[in-house]
Amino acid sequence: xxxxxxxxxxxxxxxxANEPYVEPLLELKEVSRVYGSGDAKVxxxxxxxxxxxxxxxxxxxxxxxxxxxxxxxxxxxxxxxTSGTIIVxxxxxxxxxxxxxxxxxxxxxxxVFQQFHLIxxxxxxxxxxxxxxxxGLSKAxxxxxxxxxxxxxxLGHRHEHRPVQMSGGEQQRVALARALVTEPKILLxxxxxxxxxxxxxxxxxxLLTNLQSSERxxxxxxxxAEVADAAFRKVSMRDGRIVSDMTRVR
Amino acid sequence: MKTFKDLLMVSLTGLFARKVxxxxxxxxxxxxxxxxxxxxxxxxxxxxxxxxxxxKLGTNLIEVSASSAFGGQDPTLPEDVLDRARSVVTVxxxxxxxxLANIVVTPYNEARDKYEAVPIPVxxxxxxxxxxxxxxxxxxxWLNEFDEQATSRSAVIGIGLARQFNYLPGETRTIELGNIRxxxxxxxxxxxxxxxxxxxxxxxxxxxxxxxxxxxxxxxNKIYVRSQVxxxxxxxxxxxxxxxxxxxxxxxxxxxxxxxxxxAQSDQQIKLIVVSMGILASIVGGVGIANVMSISVIQRSAExxxxxxxxxxxxxxxxxxxxxxxFIGLLGGICGVLLGIVSIFLGATIAGWVFVLAPWLPPAGxxxxxxxxxxxxxxxxxxxxxxxxxxxxxxx
Ligand SMILES: Nc1ncnc2c1ncn2[C@@H]1O[C@H](COP(=O)(O)OP(=O)(O)OP(=O)(O)O)[C@@H](O)[C@H]1O
Ligand SMILES: [Mg+2]
Numbered sequence: 001x002x003x004x005x006x007x008x009x010x011x012x013x014x015x016x017a018n019e020p021y022v023e024p025l026l027e028l029k030e031v032s033r034v035y036g037s038g039d040a041k042v043x044x045x046x047x048x049x050x051x052x053x054x055x056x057x058x059x060x061x062x063x064x065x066x067x068x069x070x071x072x073x074x075x076x077x078x079x080x081x082t083s084g085t086i087i088v089x090x091x092x093x094x095x096x097x098x099x100x101x102x103x104x105x106x107x108x109x110x111x112v113f114q115q116f117h118l119i120x121x122x123x124x125x126x127x128x129x130x131x132x133x134x135x136g137l138s139k140a141x142x143x144x145x146x147x148x149x150x151x152x153x154x155l156g157h158r159h160e161h162r163p164v165q166m167s168g169g170e171q172q173r174v175a176l177a178r179a180l181v182t183e184p185k186i187l188l189x190x191x192x193x194x195x196x197x198x199x200x201x202x203x204x205x206x207l208l209t210n211l212q213s214s215e216r217x218x219x220x221x222x223x224x225a226e227v228a229d230a231a232f233r234k235v236s237m238r239d240g241r242i243v244s245d246m247t248r249v250r
Numbered sequence: 251m252k253t254f255k256d257l258l259m260v261s262l263t264g265l266f267a268r269k270v271x272x273x274x275x276x277x278x279x280x281x282x283x284x285x286x287x288x289x290x291x292x293x294x295x296x297x298x299x300x301x302x303x304x305x306k307l308g309t310n311l312i313e314v315s316a317s318s319a320f321g322g323q324d325p326t327l328p329e330d331v332l333d334r335a336r337s338v339v340t341v342x343x344x345x346x347x348x349x350l351a352n353i354v355v356t357p358y359n360e361a362r363d364k365y366e367a368v369p370i371p372v373x374x375x376x377x378x379x380x381x382x383x384x385x386x387x388x389x390x391x392w393l394n395e396f397d398e399q400a401t402s403r404s405a406v407i408g409i410g411l412a413r414q415f416n417y418l419p420g421e422t423r424t425i426e427l428g429n430i431r432x433x434x435x436x437x438x439x440x441x442x443x444x445x446x447x448x449x450x451x452x453x454x455x456x457x458x459x460x461x462x463x464x465x466x467x468x469x470x471n472k473i474y475v476r477s478q479v480x481x482x483x484x485x486x487x488x489x490x491x492x493x494x495x496x497x498x499x500x501x502x503x504x505x506x507x508x509x510x511x512x513x514a515q516s517d518q519q520i521k522l523i524v525v526s527m528g529i530l531a532s533i534v535g536g537v538g539i540a541n542v543m544s545i546s547v548i549q550r551s552a553e554x555x556x557x558x559x560x561x562x563x564x565x566x567x568x569x570x571x572x573x574x575x576x577f578i579g580l581l582g583g584i585c586g587v588l589l590g591i592v593s594i595f596l597g598a599t600i601a602g603w604v605f606v607l608a609p610w611l612p613p614a615g616x617x618x619x620x621x622x623x624x625x626x627x628x629x630x631x632x633x634x635x636x637x638x639x640x641x642x643x644x645x646x
Contacts, residue, residue, distance in 0.1 A: 078559060078640045099563045106561015113643060117556040121267030131560045133256045178560070 023090050025108075025185050025217050026052035026075055031084030033070050033240075044070040046240040047084070052186065056217040057209070059228040062237030068221040069190055071237070075219065076188045077105040089185065106135075110179030114191035116171040118163040118178075124150055125159045128178045149181040150174070153207055169200030176207055187211060189220040193227055205230055257566065261573035272578065275542055278535015279582030279619035280589065282528050287590025287615050289524030291607050292597045293517055298604030300514035303442070304507055308384065310342075311443050311506040312475040312486050314493060318500065324351070326469035327501070331493055335473060338488045340481040345378040346470035348455065350462050353428045355451055357415040370411065371450040372427060374458035374468060382474045383441055388412070389419035390436025393454050397435075401456040405432040410448035412437045427451065430461050443506040444474075482508075532618060535582070536626035539575055543630035547571065547637075554634050555642030568635035575627025576620060583619030587612045 033045040045067045052058060052075070060068050073079040074086060077093055086094050088104055096104070110131075118127045128146035137145075147159060153173040163171055172192060179187055189208065193201035201224075209230055212218050222228050236244040265272045294301065314335070318325035327346070328334065335344045355370040380392050388409055397404045405425055407417070417423055423434045432453065441447040459468040473493075477485035486503040494501040547554070554567055591607060598605045 073640045076559070078643075079638075099565070102558065102561055102563045105559070111556075111559045115552075115644075117552055117643060119553045119556065122263070126263070130557065133260065133560075134253050134562060134566060136252045138252075139259070182561075 022054055024051040024053050024087070025056075025089060026050075027085075027087040028071070028074065028081075029085040029087070031071075031074060031081045031086060033067075033074060033079065034082040043240045045074070045081070048240070048242055050075075050235065050242065050245070052217045052219060054185070054217060055212065055214045056219070056233055057212040057231045058217070058219045058233045058235055059231035060219065060221045060235045060237060061223070061228045062243075066237040067240040068237055070240075072188050072190050072219065072221055075186070076109050076111060077101045106182070108185045110182060110184035110187045112172070112175050112179050112187070112189040112192045114194040116163070116168070116175045116195070118171055118174055120163050123160045123162050124155060124166070124174045124177075127163070127174055128181050131178050131181050145181055146177070149177040152180065153177045167200070168196050169203055172196060172200070172204050173207065176204065180211065185216055187216065187218045189218070191221055191223065193222070193224065201227070253566075257569050257573055260570050261577060264570070264574055265577055271542065271546075272581075275539055275578045276582040276585060278538045279532055279579055279623055280535075280586040282530075282532025282535050282622075283583050283586025283615040283619050284528075284589035284593065285531055286525050286528030286618070287587055287607075287611055288593035288597070289521055289528055290611055291590060291594035293521040293524075294606040294608060295594055295598040295603040296517070296601070297514045298598070298606040300510065301606060302604060304511050304514050307443050307507055307510070308476070308479070309505075309507045309511055310477045310479050310482050310485075311383070312477055312482060312489065313444075313472065313504045313506055314475060314486075314489050315472040315502050315504075316500070317502045324471070325500070326471050327473065327493060329467070329469055331470055331473055334492045335475055335489060338477075338485060338492050340478045340485040340488070342476045342478060343378065343382050344473055344475045345376050345382040346473045347376070347379065348374040348458065348468055348470050349472065350374060350458055353462060354426075355411075355428075356426045358424070358426060371446060372458075372462075373447075373450055373452050374455045375452045376455065379452070379474065380438065382476055383444065383447075384476075385441050386439050388437040388439045390434070392436055392438075393452060398454045398456050401454070401460050403430065403432045403457055403461075404435045404454065406436040406438055406452040407434055408438050408448040408450045409440050411451065414449070425451065427453070428462070432457075529618075532622050536622040539578060539623055539626035540629060543571065543575060543627055544633065547630045547634045550634075551637055551642040554637050555639040558637070558639035559643065564635040567637075568631045571631035571634045572624060572627050575623045575631070578627075579620035579623025580616065582623065583616035586619060587615045590615065 028048055028050045030047045030049055031045060032043065032047055035042040035044055048071060050071075060071065062068055070079070074081055077086070077088065081094060084094070085092060089108055091104065093101055093104055119130060122130065125143060125146045128149055129142045132142040132145060150156065150159060153176050155170060155173055155177065158166060158170060158174075163174070166174065192208065193204055196204060205227060208218055208220065220227070220231070228234055233245070233247045235242055314327070316325035316327045332344055332346060335341055350372045353372045355372060375393065377392065377394055377398065380387065387406070390406070392406055393404060396402070405427070407415075407425065415425070417434065417437060419437065424431050425434050438447065438452070455468055475485070475489060482505045486505055490501050490503055557567060591612075594607060595605055597603075
């Protein structure tokens with residue numbers, strides 16, 4: 001079922017000529033991330049190159065400590081590589097200052113984390129609205145979009161609930177609504193189902209699967225085989241390197 | 251502008267979400283500011299009645315009198331004393347008087363024996379005296395130019411004398427000045443800066459010369475001057491030189507409200523001590539704010555991380571926390587000012603003082619609380635901004 005990428009490249013030249021060119025949404029070029037220095041040096045990532053294309057639904061798998069989260073942080077402009085180049089939407093972000101990188105992040109990337117990371121003193125709507133702050137939107141407009149986004153993840157009845165009043169699955173769906181409300185080109189999820197029971201995990205995975213569209217890319221890190229298998233493309237990592245990058249045949 | 255509005259909303263929501271913590275933080279600056287306001291207010295209120303009096307009477311009345319250097323009789327000021335006084339640039343207005351000696355004053359001739367024992371001063375005075383003293387007349391009018399030119403026997407009496415002689419307001423009466431009958435044309439109201447005037451009789455220079463002085467000229471022996479406010483000391487020195495120049499007699503000056511002003515001064519030492527304690531309390535409150543905010547930054551590191559991940563810049567995060575401490579200062583300051591004012595009011599009421607609150611005090615108190623809170627919030631805010639989102643979120 002799964003092919004090595006080289007096989008993908010074997011499509012006939014005729015067919016390629018008809019396809020329009022698409023720019024990768026995200027690109028890592030020989031990126032390394034080293035923690036510490038001297039003897040305590042840890043290569044969390046070694047010379048990794050990766051392209052995320054529009055419409056991609058990628059799962060990143062690998063043993064603990066293999067550098068999955070490190071790579072996701074770099075993809076999401078939350079971190080700076082020790083060496084190599086990162087390009088987001090055609091723009092090289094390595095070398096940008098923090099404020100500019102933050103701007104790129106806010107505009108193009110949505111995040112979902114294993115621990116949900118909702119702001120405890122805000123209700124569901126408030127949490128989703130947080131993603132829309134400082135964008136010149138009126139309070140009413142922010143609210144309208146937040147509620148719309150909450151409705152999309154099936155939380156129409158939980159607008160005014162605070163995180164402590166919601167189940168894990170509901171909280172993760174609020175987090176998902178928050179990630180989506182800015183309509184990001186790229187959605188990055190680190191173990192989004194890691195803290196959920198199987199029923200809730202399935203629910204969240206279904207939402208994630210439905211999110212994937214021809215313009216958007218979804219990248220998720222996971223340990224669970226069934227979660228990884230939901231993706232079209234599977235990137236396997238070991239010791240800070242990508243050991244395989246396979247795409248499912250359609 | 252929209253960004254600022256968003257920031258305001260986020261900071262206020264953050265403060266409201268932790269009401270108890272916010273209230274505890276308010277206490278520091280609040281107590282400090284309240285102590286300062288109460289200290290200044292109460293020490294001021296203790297002298298409030300005197301202060302009010304100084305304000306009413308003005309601080310700028312100067313008396314210039316002739317005093318003979320060698321014990322000579324009847325020292326006088328130079329003839330052109332008014333012009334000399336007016337040559338001092340800080341002089342606003344001036345009036346001259348001459349105190350006449352040994353005139354027996356009685357309400358009517360038959361009462362001579364009864365009143366002889368009590369000396370009542372009789373002053374030759376110019377038409378400007380009430381305006382320089384800034385006192386009004388209870389009834390009637392002051393001496394005018396016509397009286398002066400016509401050498402009319404018109405007199406104005408002080409309020410004390412009017413009571414003593416049982417004058418009714420508006421009544422047509424006469425007064426005997428050394429057997430010469432004068433018509434009373436007016437009663438002067440209380441002259442608080444020159445209490446002797448309350449029992450004095452005022453007549454024109456021309457009448458005084460005609461009826462009581464043998465010499466061919468009558469010279470003033472005293473003038474009253476209003477100077478520019480704040481220039482009293484300099485004016486009084488300048489007047490001495492300007493008037494004394496070339497004359498035989500010495501000149502003495504007296505700033506009339508100086509003693510009163512001194513008495514009205516608040517106890518500076520007590521004020522200083524309590525204000526220092528208030529400032530100290532505010533600073534301790536500030537340290538408390540710095541402490542709690544620092545802990546709060548650690549507690550809220552995940553919140554900060556997620557905000558950064560959602561695209562909030564470092565400066566936005568710093569501003570958010572700085573605004574929170576600014577509001578704590580503002581609220582604490584306002585509460586402190588209110589508490590301080592209540593303290594002054596209660597204290598002054600219990601002690602029977604006049605409530606005095608310097609108008610600069612409330613804004614200064616609020617400003618102090620805000621400045622201290624912002625300084626206290628500076629370090630935690632910078633720390634919050636410096637947090638690395640990846641570390642606070644611990645992906646996966
Ligand atoms: N802040 C850090 N300082 C030092 N070393 C770090 C740091 N963050 C990660 N590492 C190291 O980098 C390597 C990769 O870590 P990473 O978190 O990317 O692994 P992972 O694949 O996400 O693991 P897991 O499945 O357990 O989440 C690990 O060896 C880890 O110890
Ligand atoms: Mg991880």
